[in-house]
Amino acid sequence: MVKTAFIDIKRTEPKEAHPRERLKNWNEYQQNLSDSDLKSQSSRCMDCGIPFCQIGMDLNRATTGCPLYNLIPEWNELVYQGKWYEAYQRLAKTNNFPEFTGRACPAPCEGSCTAGLVSSPVAIKSIEQAIIDKAFDKGWVNVRTPKKRTGFRVAVVGSGPAGLAGADQLNQAGHDVTVYEREDRIGGLLMYGIPNMKIDKQVVGRRVELLKKEGIAFITNTNIGKDITMAELRKQYDAVLLCTGAAKHRELLIEGRELKGIYPAMTYLTASTKHLLNPESTHPEISAKGKKVIVIGGGDTGADCVATALRQGCQSVVQFGKHGRLPNERTADNPWPEYPQVFKMEYAYKEAAAVFGKDPREYHVSTKRFIGDGGGQVKALETVAFESYFDEKGNKQLRENHEEKQTWAADLVLIAAGFEGAEDDVFENLNVENNNQCIKTKKNRFETALQGVFAAGDARKGQSLIVWAIQEGRKAAEEVDAYLSRKV
Ligand SMILES: Cc1cc2nc3c(=O)[nH]c(=O)nc-3n(C[C@H](O)[C@H](O)[C@H](O)COP(=O)(O)OP(=O)(O)OC[C@H]3O[C@@H](n4cnc5c(N)ncnc54)[C@H](O)[C@@H]3O)c2cc1C
Ligand code: SF4
Structure with missing residues (x-):
């Protein structure tokens, strides 16, 4: 210092x-x-x-x-x-x-x-x-094989950062850990979601290889609740940790949604990474190459779509946000040490500005309908503007101003309007309770109402950050370990 x-x-x-x-x-x-x-x-x-x-x-x-x-x-x-x-x-x-x-x-x-x-x-x-x-x-990150094995078997469902952190902690504690993943590759959103230019997939693979050498078993292409029932899994293992993420995306159920060329952001981002890792996996209909792209949703997932569309060679790209442009400096209602809610030029926006000479973000936009070309393909969107006002309690609200109508040409529309929580399948197939679209656990704990079944990460907390997922995985592992210790 x-x-x-x-x-x-x-x-x-x-x-x-x-x-x-x-x-x-x-x-x-x-x-x-x-x-x-x-x-x-x-x-x-x-x-x-x-x-x-x-x-x-x-x-x-x-x-x-x-x-x-x-x-x-x-x-x-x-x-x-x-x-x-x-x-x-x-x-x-x-x-x-x-x-x-x-x-x-x-x-x-x-x-x-x-x-x-x-x-x-x-x-x-x-x-x-x-x-x-x-x-x-420098070779300092070495394989750490646990010295003793406890003989307890733990199944981790989902291989995102929460599942991987939980599996790592439990394996180091000496338990035999198997991670189940329904996708063809391990990593959750680290693999299919966050694009390669933010986290190179070799960086994910390198960590997975280490975890394998340390004794964790990984089983891909296996959907728990469908390929193996929850009852079977509980019979085979002493404890189960559910880290299934929060992939239920917010839909935009407006006129024309059934048209071709409109996809959820995750479908688009996953197809892009699959193609990058395996060029034989192609979906030209979902590529942005030569297309006019509109991204609906002003968050980070939307930004990743912008950066991906640029690399695929889009003709143009615009990103709609519901809210206004953030201020350049903290405002009085966002004091330190809160996370600064200020305007930033994220990587995707710098890239779009370098290609098209302008920031791709449009603020205060509400999409009202998709317009087709007569052959079932989207060709445009119609929007109105949002305007902000203060309600009787003094809270800032948004309302639509229908006088400010606009039509935007588009051949590929990506919906990145956020996530509602865990997918409905989780509650239907895994026998866990639904708490506001998250897996319900005991208060301030990770154990569910099912004995020996725990939950962590976005599935328990709601869509969040990698750092929280790792923290959740670690904390849940502590609880699983304590539960198994009581069984000795
Ligand atoms: C596009 C995008 C970009 C993001 N960028 C960032 C970022 O830059 N920085 C950041 O901190 N956070 C980012 N996030 C958020 C972050 O990725 C998540 O908070 C984090 O990955 C959550 O980890 P998780 O392990 O809980 O779930 P996930 O990473 O979602 O993993 C869940 C896994 O469970 C699997 N699964 C689900 N159900 C089953 C089942 N029944 N059987 C078997 N497997 C199942 C899924 O296939 C998935 O692989 C981003 C999110 C998205 C969508
Ligand atoms: S708050 Fe900033 S300056 Fe203080 S210890 Fe942390 S990193 Fe260092």
Whole structure:
């Protein structure tokens, strides 16, 4: 730590390939800072008495601080001292998969960093990614085979970050773990969802290989509840951990929805990654190549669709958001240490601006109907504008202004309007209770009403972040382990 470094040294933003260059391929767009930059960036950390970067909680419906309670000031200091191996050891204590969070976390730790109060936050995410990438490069991330086996068998259903973190913890505790996945590849949304330019699929595969060598069994193409019933699974295993995600997407049931060329964002993103990993898996009808693309939904999933459409060579791309443009600075009702709700040029928007000369986002848009070409294919959408007003309680609301009608040409429409929660199949086939479209567990716990059946991740919490999924997987594993210990 250098006492005044957070004042004397400017924050360096994560390094990125130039938008025009990176659009030529599907490689990760972020690159590591140099060791000397990382040393000066880590020196900006003040080793705060109360490190707000670590608080990990939801404030005002957004994540504040690191949910994994990563030992951020400790590894910042170790990187500053050039003790990279020790930094890796501190990081691995709390985070099973820093290579995923280092690449794709929205960094709520930085939003609550104290340095951000008077200057810019410490570049925590860049430092995290550099530590884990160096650890892999130097061969420090080794196979850790548990010394003793307990003889207990645990089934984990779903192989996203929650399932993988839970499986890792339970395997290290000595239990025999089998992960079931209905898809053809392991990783959940890390594999099919988050595009390759954010997390390279080889990075996911590298971790899965390590977990396999450590003793975890992975079974793909197997849908629990259909291929194997929940009753059979419970008979075969001493405990079951459900990490099935929250893939029920919000639909847009308006006139013309049945037209061809309209897809949920996840169908599109999954097809794109499947094609990238296996060129024989092609769906030209769902590719953006040469098409006018409209993405409905202003969030991060929508941004990933924009970046994917650009790489596929779309003719144009526009993204509709319901809300207005965010302010450039925090407003009075979004104070530190809350996650800053401010305008950002995410990677996809920089790329679209580089190609088409403008940010693809359109704000305050409400889609009213899809218009067909007479042959069953979508050719346009009709929208009206939203306008904001304050209701009698003084709360900001949105209403449609039908005078501001607009028609937009489109041959491919992607619906990225968010997720409602776990899929209906989960409640129908896995015998668990529905709590507002999430798997119901006991209060502040991970166990469901079924003895020996636990749930974690987006399936329990609702659509969230990788970092929360890892945290949920770890915490649920603790509970499963305690449950099995009571059986001895
Ligand atoms: C497009 C997109 C981009 C995102 N980008 C980011 C980002 O940049 N940063 C970030 O922090 N978060 C991001 N998120 C959110 C993040 O990916 C999720 O919060 C996280 O993956 C949830 O992890 P999980 O393990 O709970 O579930 P998931 O990752 O959804 O995994 C659930 C798995 O369970 C499997 N499954 C479901 N039912 C069954 C069954 N019956 N039998 C067998 N298998 C089953 C599914 O096939 C799936 O593989 C993004 C989400 C989306 C949709
Ligand atoms: S809040 Fe910021 S400055 Fe303080 S310990 Fe955490 S990273 Fe360092």
